[in-house]
Amino acid sequence: MSTEQHLPVIRPATGADLDDLQVLARRTIDARYRAFLGDEAVDRFIGSGASDAHVKNHLEAGGVRCLSLEGRIIGFSILDGSTIDLMMIDPDHHRRGLGRLLLGHAEETLLTRYTTIRLESFADNTSANSFYEACGWRHGDRLEGEGPTKVEYVKTARSD
Template identity: 75%
Template sequence: MSTGQHYVTVRPATGEDLDDLQALARRTIDACYRAFLGDEAVDWFIGSGASDAHVRNHLERGGVHCLVNQEGRIIGFSILDGPTIDLMMVDPDHHRRGLGRLLLQHAEAALLAQHSTIRLESFAENAAANSFYEACGWLHGNRLTDQGPVKIEYIKNGTGG
């Protein structure tokens, strides 16, 4: 896949990618989530090891895909779980370059090949992510208020089965 001057590939993650994936998740959460979750919640999520555990648990079960640049460095990843995009992150240093859209398209294609309707959740206060998903054709679904910060469910329909 090419985005202007950037050539990237998406490949399945392996156990060897764990440290890089966890570090990327911590950097992204630290840089991007404070504005809507607050310092205390972000510091706890990173400091408690919950972020690392989430990535590790999904890597062990499969469904993690790496966005890799031409130098072989992981600059983004997605976690797919059933019909759900569980998590999608692009390194903050690589935002606003079309890479998130490429990673999202890859995740959508993989899930829609198996499911007629796919979903993801986003924090209600994450205006940048919500605008991005809506611009990519995702439909606003339910507000999820059962635990923690309010989230919005997004859905997309396809022709999978």
């Protein structure tokens, strides 16, 4: 087996990836969001089908990128205009540099088209927020509204 098969690959998602992406999203939400959203909210969100619908709608619109390792999808990002709408890494693959790789790819993709890009995160998702800040994202507005409070992060293209 060549070493290239052990390297992560980022590629556009296809319709054939839908089930794997939805399972990954549900699994990640189940494993990582309970600490700050609570069991009831996570169970309600997953059970409502909202997560599945979100992934499907963006896949159909063409904004999903898969992160694969050895042929298996272990992460994905959803890009929507100048926004990184969603980014998930399989919980079994956290803390291995894969999130940084996927985020860097999303940034590079968007910063070729926009001078300022953004993402939102749950205000209480301290591990994700620390990650974004460590990757050079600047904390923006606090977004109050229906549901849990979110925070906006922004990044601007450097003009070197």
